Amino acid sequence: DAGVIQSPRHEVTEMGQEVTLRCKPISGHDYLFWYRQTMMRGLELLIYFNNNVPIDDSGMPEDRFSAKMPNASFSTLKIQPSEPRDSAVYFCASSFWAKKGHGMAGELFFGEGSRLTVL
Amino acid sequence: GENVEQHPSTLSVQEGDSAVIKCTYSDSASNYFPWYKQELGKRPQLIIDIRSNVGEKKDQRIAVTLNKTAKHFSLHITETQPEDSAVYFCAASEERALTFGSGTRLQVQP
Numbered sequence: 001d002a003g004v005i006q007s008p009r010h011e012v013t014e015m016g017q018e019v020t021l022r023c024k025p026i027s028g029h030d031y032l033f034w035y036r037q038t039m040m041r042g043l044e045l046l047i048y049f050n051n052n053v054p055i056d057d058s059g060m061p062e063d064r065f066s067a068k069m070p071n072a073s074f075s076t077l078k079i080q081p082s083e084p085r086d087s088a089v090y091f092c093a094s095s096f097w098a099k100k101g102h103g104m105a106g107e108l109f110f111g112e113g114s115r116l117t118v119l
Numbered sequence: 120g121e122n123v124e125q126h127p128s129t130l131s132v133q134e135g136d137s138a139v140i141k142c143t144y145s146d147s148a149s150n151y152f153p154w155y156k157q158e159l160g161k162r163p164q165l166i167i168d169i170r171s172n173v174g175e176k177k178d179q180r181i182a183v184t185l186n187k188t189a190k191h192f193s194l195h196i197t198e199t200q201p202e203d204s205a206v207y208f209c210a211a212s213e214e215r216a217l218t219f220g221s222g223t224r225l226q227v228q229p
Contacts, residue, residue: 031215033216033217042219042220042221042222043163043222045216045217045218048215048216050215055215055216056216058120091162091163095215097215106215107153107165107168108153108155108165108217110162110163110164111162112161112162113162
């Protein structure tokens, strides 16, 4: 497997523009996560999905942020309108967790990240 | 929700010395504690993990210990090498989502 694939790798945009980040998880993984990394706040969980269903979006900072997972192999994170404080590296990650009772948790595999700069 | 505290934020050691990074967590229900290494400009990658039914785990030069009573866990790196220089993150989870510590920048001086 090619691993978690994210695009674009780098995005520079102007304040007010819409930004769409894309992610293809590892085939067979049933959990998908979006994290944001900044120097000040570290790695923050924004939202995660299980079997394409959003489970917890409490980390999404504002209504300007939205995420979708229309199928098992694709997810998007959208920011509209973007602001300079949204500048960060956005990581998508996926994992497979065995059912409860079977003991083993899944390793989180990260994509290479999308570095967003909002001017 | 879970809160993970990590110390120190920076650590400088001489090559060959040991390095220890410590984390505490708040949610007693957490049962999975991985450690990730992130090199400059790269993605975080898992280096070792431990589950709540185990007190210690070792993999070559790295080891992790867990004290569930005190709610803290530690990463130990022995015989450090320059290629160990990176940012290390601890994490904890009870459900499927990991909460990460703030990271420790480890610098191994040759």
